[in-house]
Amino acid sequence: MKDQRFKIAHREALIGIGLVIVNFAIWFGFAYGLGSGDPKSYTYVFGFPAWFFYSCMAGTGFMIILIWLVMKLFFKEVPFDDEEVDQ
Amino acid sequence: MHWQVIFPLLLFLVIIFGIGIWANKHIRSSNSFLQEYFLGGREMGGFILAMTMIATYGSASSFIGGPGVAYTKGLGWVLLAMAQLPAGYFVLMILGKKFAIIARRYQAITLIDFLRERYKSHTIVILSAISIIIFLFSAMMAQWVGGARLIESLTGLNYTTALFIFAISVLAYVIIGGFRAVALTDAVQGSIMVIGTVILLIGTIIAGGGIDHIMASLVAENPNLVSPFGAEGELTPLYVSTFWILIGIGVVGLPQIAVRAMSYKNSKSMHLAIIIGTIAIGTIMFGMHLIGVLARPVMPGIEIGDKVMPLLTLKVLPPFLAGVVLAAPMAATMSTVNALLMLVSSTVVKDIYLNYIKPTANDTEIKRASFIVTAVIGLAVIVFALNPPDLLVWLNLFAFGGLEAVFIWTVVLGLYWKKANKYGAIASMISGMTLYIVIDRFYPSVFGMHTVTIPIVASFFIFVIVSLLTSHKFKDEKLFI
Numbered sequence: 001m002k003d004q005r006f007k008i009a010h011r012e013a014l015i016g017i018g019l020v021i022v023n024f025a026i027w028f029g030f031a032y033g034l035g036s037g038d039p040k041s042y043t044y045v046f047g048f049p050a051w052f053f054y055s056c057m058a059g060t061g062f063m064i065i066l067i068w069l070v071m072k073l074f075f076k077e078v079p080f081d082d083e084e085v086d087q
Numbered sequence: 088m089h090w091q092v093i094f095p096l097l098l099f100l101v102i103i104f105g106i107g108i109w110a111n112k113h114i115r116s117s118n119s120f121l122q123e124y125f126l127g128g129r130e131m132g133g134f135i136l137a138m139t140m141i142a143t144y145g146s147a148s149s150f151i152g153g154p155g156v157a158y159t160k161g162l163g164w165v166l167l168a169m170a171q172l173p174a175g176y177f178v179l180m181i182l183g184k185k186f187a188i189i190a191r192r193y194q195a196i197t198l199i200d201f202l203r204e205r206y207k208s209h210t211i212v213i214l215s216a217i218s219i220i221i222f223l224f225s226a227m228m229a230q231w232v233g234g235a236r237l238i239e240s241l242t243g244l245n246y247t248t249a250l251f252i253f254a255i256s257v258l259a260y261v262i263i264g265g266f267r268a269v270a271l272t273d274a275v276q277g278s279i280m281v282i283g284t285v286i287l288l289i290g291t292i293i294a295g296g297g298i299d300h301i302m303a304s305l306v307a308e309n310p311n312l313v314s315p316f317g318a319e320g321e322l323t324p325l326y327v328s329t330f331w332i333l334i335g336i337g338v339v340g341l342p343q344i345a346v347r348a349m350s351y352k353n354s355k356s357m358h359l360a361i362i363i364g365t366i367a368i369g370t371i372m373f374g375m376h377l378i379g380v381l382a383r384p385v386m387p388g389i390e391i392g393d394k395v396m397p398l399l400t401l402k403v404l405p406p407f408l409a410g411v412v413l414a415a416p417m418a419a420t421m422s423t424v425n426a427l428l429m430l431v432s433s434t435v436v437k438d439i440y441l442n443y444i445k446p447t448a449n450d451t452e453i454k455r456a457s458f459i460v461t462a463v464i465g466l467a468v469i470v471f472a473l474n475p476p477d478l479l480v481w482l483n484l485f486a487f488g489g490l491e492a493v494f495i496w497t498v499v500l501g502l503y504w505k506k507a508n509k510y511g512a513i514a515s516m517i518s519g520m521t522l523y524i525v526i527d528r529f530y531p532s533v534f535g536m537h538t539v540t541i542p543i544v545a546s547f548f549i550f551v552i553v554s555l556l557t558s559h560k561f562k563d564e565k566l567f568i
Binding site (some may be wrong): 001002005006008009010012013015017019020023024027029030032035036038039040042044046047048049051052053055056057059060063064067068071075076077078079080082 | 306331
């Protein structure tokens with residue numbers, strides 16, 4: 001007997017790992033990609049250094065929207081109690 | 088201190104008490120005492136689940152210690168703090184539905200119930216119980232001391248009085264209200280944490296004359312303050328990246344967080360909690376640490392990091408709002424302590440008393456034992472917090488990263504890998520904690536990484552190798568995973 005709910009659960013756990021990798025890549029890429037030069041010659045976005053704005057602010061906002069989309073599109077509702085499944 | 092500042096703090100305590108009394112009614116009317124007292128009857132909805140996760144996770148260090156470090160290190164420390172964003176979604180996605188289904192199937196009330204059914208090993212039950220009791224008891228003591236110091240500095244009362252006020256308020260609602268009171272007060276406390284952060288951030292930006300002005304002052308003082316590398320260039324990309332393990336993904340292994348992943352009502356609650364939790368934790372961690380950096384030009388020359396946040400609040404906000412904002416670190420400390428108290432108490436009652444001392448205990452006896460154990464542990468923490476013993480202070484250093492190394496693979500591989508067995512789990516638990524302590528003591532930041540990195544990576548390989556080597560002993564075992 002293979003519980004179909006576990007297939008869904010396994011897929012969602014993999015999505016979680018994927019999201020963390022995307023999250024880390026955005027965070028790391030913008031922070032050290034834009035922030036490695038001389039701090040005196042940084043460009044600024046809305047008053048913040050560009051690396052900080054993209055990595056910590058826009059990146060976080062993007063992740064929240066991405067997570068919301070993923071929840072809406074890929075996460076399925078399943079019952080947790082075994083009785084509900086058997087019926 | 089002005090009474091207008093004290094008033095919101097008092098109001099906050101009154102609300103918290105009210106919730107405890109209300110939750111107690113549920114316990115009296117419930118027909119499954121253990122599940123109700125230690126898990127709130129598995130009825131949490133999305134908002135409460137999100138708030139109890141972030142409030143348990145966010146402690147005094149998010150509001151007091153963290154901003155203090157950001158004050159001296161600059162924007163690089165805010166970058167590091169953002170590694171905590173996964174704590175909002177990753178834990179629930181990884182433990183997720185599988186843990187919820189299996190925990191119900193095993194009728195698990197505690198994390199250890201799950202491990203006992205999964206691995207069928209007394210050694211694992213006892214190892215887990217001992218690590219939870221010892222390390223989280225010390226963590227609780229440290230938080231208790233922090234809470235008392237905070238009240239001391241806000242009200243001018245002496246340390247002992249402050250400790251009693253803090254401890255009695257927490258103990259009262261936890262003992263009578265159980266997990267339901269903890270979760271509901273967490274919802275209030277978590278909301279205060281988010282609201283307080285936003286108010287203080289706005290107040291600080293206004294007091295500093297706008298972001299442009301503040302950033303210009305920072306660059307004028309030391310351009311490194313606006314770089315990702317810290318004031319002295321000490322924050323290397325590798326070191327900062329390894330914090331993703333400690334405060335991001337490793338959080339899956341914290342028992343006080345994991346137990347929350349078996350207490351929610353249905354899939355809908357989980358989905359909602361992931362979104363709300365990520366927004367809330369992002370707001371708090373980003374806001375509070377940024378506040379620490381912005382505070383530098385607004386209030387230059389503060390020597391002790393822990394004083395930055397309280398002093399700044401009193402300076403930039405009117406008294407009543409300052410009271411609301413200062414309730415946030417109080418709330419953060421209380422919501423961490425109450426979760427730890429509940430967890431240690433459930434470990435003693437459910438995993439030790441009912442497993443090994445009196446398996447035949449009836450409902451009345453279980454009830455009495457639960458109330459007594461929770462009260463005795465709470466009072467014991469007070470006694471130790473009056474004069475913290477060196478041993479407990481030392482153990483607390485390992486209560487976060489060390490526990491992650493003990494539990495993360497035992498829980499995660501136990502859930503997802505059929506070949507995970509008790510020998511692998513035991514080897515990984517022992518090696519995880521041992522490596523953590525040894526590296527922390529003798530080779531801190533080995534290879535430029537945070538202490539937690541090697542124990543977590545090594546305990547994974549040890550788990551897998553030992554499980555594979557012993558797999559022939561488990562050929563015929565039937566598993567529910």
